[in-house]
Amino acid sequence: MSVLVLIEHDNTEVKASTLNTVTAATQLGSDVHGLVVGNDCANVASAAAKISGISKILSVDSSEYKYGLVENVAPVVKDIASGYSHVLAPASTFGKNLLPRVAAMLDVQQVSDIIEIVSEDTFIRPIYAGNALARVRSTDSVKLITVRTTTFDAAIEDSGSSAPVEELSAMGDEQLSSFVKHDLTRSERPELTTANIVISGGRGMQSGENFIMLERIADKLGAAVGASRAAVDAGYVPNDYQVGQTGKVVAPDLYLAVGISGAIQHLAGMKDSKVIVAINKDEEAPIFQVADIGWVADLFTAIPELESALD
């Protein structure tokens, strides 16, 4: 069986989510191909060709794919998907946006956000914010799947050898949408979804300025900074900090929840972390029910204390 992986990238480098998706693909078949759709993306194609487990890269390089507009990219995927038993994408905003559009073009019922591969047609996926797990069997001849990246290890980025790269022809601009601008959050810290340590703040932080306290701890620990929905809604931090059912799912070795009460929707995004620490002044906060280590304390005294203790 051959499996196609949609390579997530920004025309410069392969995104880490791709590596986890490749690992899932190798559990389904030995012949794993990667598809790179972009513009001036030769570097991405050659980097993707080195990922362990990839046996071929297909690349489509043309200006209409520069910003990954889904209306233009979906027909490319649709065109080649029928040659594969499975088409996989990470369950990132890239994969969530693109793959269902392809699925409808192929008349396939996609399987979203799988956390385990049971067999070639049977998968486990969380439902109801992870409060239940569904074991599902797909009957479609081509299976379209998004993969929860935190539950599959990353494939080795540079296997030391390079798979062949085949160029495919572009399919043109559908003229349905156009890119206007990006407002991307710049950070020197690790990416939230791949960091080994995450420190997140909630409504209890009381302001965006107070997140500096968490950033200082993050920099001492090499951690990423996240947030609960409440903190994002309040405007303390940008949207891409949000951890939860509808935000990012993280599973670091250590998750520090600071001033977060622990709504079901937040727990959905972090309860697979190896060790959870909760710091909250309300000892009844639901976060303590899932925390391995709880510290009932006012975060405005606890966090500075933690910072100096880390020195």
Add this chain to the structure above:
Amino acid sequence: MKVIVPVKRVIDANIKVRVRMDGSGVELNNVKMSMNPFCEIAVEESIRFKEAGKADEIIVVAAGPQQSQETLRNGLAMGADRGILIQTDIDLEPLAIAKLLTAVVEREQPGIVLMGKQAVDNDNNQTGQMLSAMLNWSLGTFVSKIEIEDDSFNVVREVDGGLETVRLSRPSVITVDLRLNEPRYASLPNIMKARRKEIEVLTPDDLGIDVTPRVTVLEVTEPPARNAGVRVQSAEELIDKLKNEAKVL
């Protein structure tokens, strides 16, 4: 401009679901059901369009069991003009819902379909994207801001790295994210008024759509539980546990 807003009836987002003992699914009996929170945001936005003079009719559409009428009534009480229920007891998948919605869109010819980015029951995050493909319309997903232009919508999308603004040629399917707006509560007079608004009831057969599921749910189980652990009293104690017991520092 006519606006279609699909709405879904789900277990209330504040309720912790219970998995049935026999593994057949989650318990739906005697559980509070509500409109999916993302659908509420879509309804709210459509009403704001109308209040701003940008929309002249709002149609809420539900697909599901007879009780989905309550969900439609909620949307009508918030301010939608009429409802369509595609009634079936089959557990509908996103692909089937998108096909049903396509048939409704072809009949009603709206300028936009505004809908939630995902439903909090099955967390699929697919239906809007699928609908856009079936209609060959432009698609904006995870949208936190919409500006209506003469022949397009400018939308801000919440993506993994931050925000992305795209221009969508009309008509469009737009799926909404949490920060687009804060939905209103329906007032009592509006709830009363909504009782007299029209709900048309159709079936998948009426629309000529096969809604047979493609994905079989074999079993639904509880995830492994996490238990509350130990309490610490100081930063030193916390760091000691993380270094020497958990070994994550």
